[in-house]
Amino acid sequence: MEDQAGSQGGDAVNERESLFRRLSAACAGNGAASEAPFPGGAPVAPECDPVALFAKTFTAAGGVPLFGPAEQALSDLGEMLRAEGVTALFFPEDDPAAREIAEALVPFGPFNLTSGAEVREGSAAVTAGFRTAEAAIAETGTIVETSAGGKTLLPGLIADVHVSIVRVASLVARMEEALASFTADPPRNISFLSGPSRTGDIEQTLTVGAHGPKKAIALLLR
């Protein structure tokens, strides 16, 4: 048994070495690898208004942008959630902005506040998950969420409706800018969320709510 484990470990080392021998032979004489990223065109003109562009691209991705926190936006949001049959709202304990919006929505309900743990354990209620986005990308209509600093990803993962709170100051024009802050030491998870979960797997008919949220809403705060 001991021997077997030892020889497996040895095999693994040998396998890796032998792969790199094969690769080095195939790559010999190709000079040095490129030092810098390849230059390329920027698809978003830097002078364009990122808020207007985000609203357009997020809508194109199937999401709904709202401009808050005005009373009107909350009332619209409440109506949207009721239309989806939402009865429970949840937010991460360490996300005060998400808590504030969820609590402000209760009068527009009937909505109950619940915790992520309850949703995880298979609560039957239709839920909306609230979370503050780390960033948003105007080019693609993307919400950026990460696990950096021990943050949870559950609201955008397991809820039926995902409400992202996007601070306009966190909006960037292109994907490059959103990724730049993570190249040194990326967290375990960086998620780009662009619109609702969808599938075209049955007869190529686009249908929302495959595994993730059926509806994606972005509440933009100045």
Next chain:
Amino acid sequence: MELNANAFGRTARKALLDKTLQEALGRTTGRFQAHRDAAIAAFPEFEATRERASRIKRDVLDHLDTYLARFIEEAEKRGAIVHVARDAAQAREIGARIARDEGITLAVKSKSMAAEEISLNEALQGAGVTVVESDLGEYIIQLAGESPSHIIAPAVHKTREEISRLFERHLGEPRTDSIPELIGMARRHLRAKFFSAGMGISGGNFLVADTGSVVLVTNEGNGRMGTILPRVHLAVVGIEKVIPRMADLPTFLRLLPRSATGQAISSYVSIVTGRRREGDPEGPERTHILLLDCGRSAILEGKYREILKCVRCAACLNSCPVYQSVGGHAYGWVYSGPIGAVLTPLLVGLPEATALPDASTLCGACADVCPVKIPLPDFLLELRSDARAQGLKTPGEIVAMKGYAGVMQRAGLLEAIERIAGVLGQFFTKGKGIGGLPYPFSGWTERRDFPAPAAQPFRKQWKIKRGARGGTR
């Protein structure tokens, strides 16, 4: 996956006669193509971006040793456990060992052609693991006990009626012809699996060398769930999927969804790096990355190395008139369409898949749409020439070519055949095509019309035309 590539002729015929499949293919490949074309038309930087992507990928192939070493180093630094497999058997062994060592009994898997390539499911089942496919299309065909027929739409050949029958039989769900209801049923059944599975299995669209990250591009969200909820994550990825740096990722994210489904970006892009960090509320305690060689280093050494630039978008499948007609199963292995016709012979050996490079009209549509500029038609032609050079011909081909040569070398015999065929052909077909010939020629006409023989044979027309133009010879 079992290899059956040399049966292309037979399986393609079966596909052409399969009414359900023909209906499904008709409904879908055209739609994919239209969406892709519209997305490219709305993206004026497409040519510049694909040129950039092609150059990045070429740089990767030129220095795969450097970039892969960097990837492994960075991934291990952040807590991932990296494994390397020379071939499919070894990869299966490693996969099964990981599952046993981690004490896994249930695994949820998102779509991975690489896992399909090594038949990972069978190996894990052999190790006592129940593997549930979580991509909706894959889930459907897993219930049906079939294999995928399209890289990005595995259940393209299934109609909603068939799917509802499957859900009734396997999940006890009531019959419905509503697609949203069908999807809701699958969502409920799979959600429970995500929460109880010990391991999430994924492929990887890209491996980022400078951070050690695995990038997953999905629409359904199953890739996210499988890499966030279970306590172990296993990613199975080909070594050629590495890109130099995170800063190169946007280039590929601008091309892949547009080429695949016509979206500006897929619903979800997950960039996962290492294992769960201290203080993280979710994420796997252990991450295994299984890197596959499985013939890739050998391809890297040869004249077909650029095939390793492929990002598996399937645009070449959707644009291919042969794929549009026969679907994916006819190609007899994991990869279908033009990419399959080139990659399969290179990965499994040309003698095992001689029929595939012939499964093309060389129309060039695949090269036009390829987002990383792989010269697919050139490779198809080159592989045909390799097959001839290696003496790999089917017995029928050899007999036919001998007979053809025999006739062509005897001018008198040829002339007699031409004259008889011309008269009889015109008489029976009134100048139209021949739709049905008796056995053994029925093998040809069952799937296509044979043109009526011309009233004047080509050689006679040639003489007359040359004469009229005052040819000197």
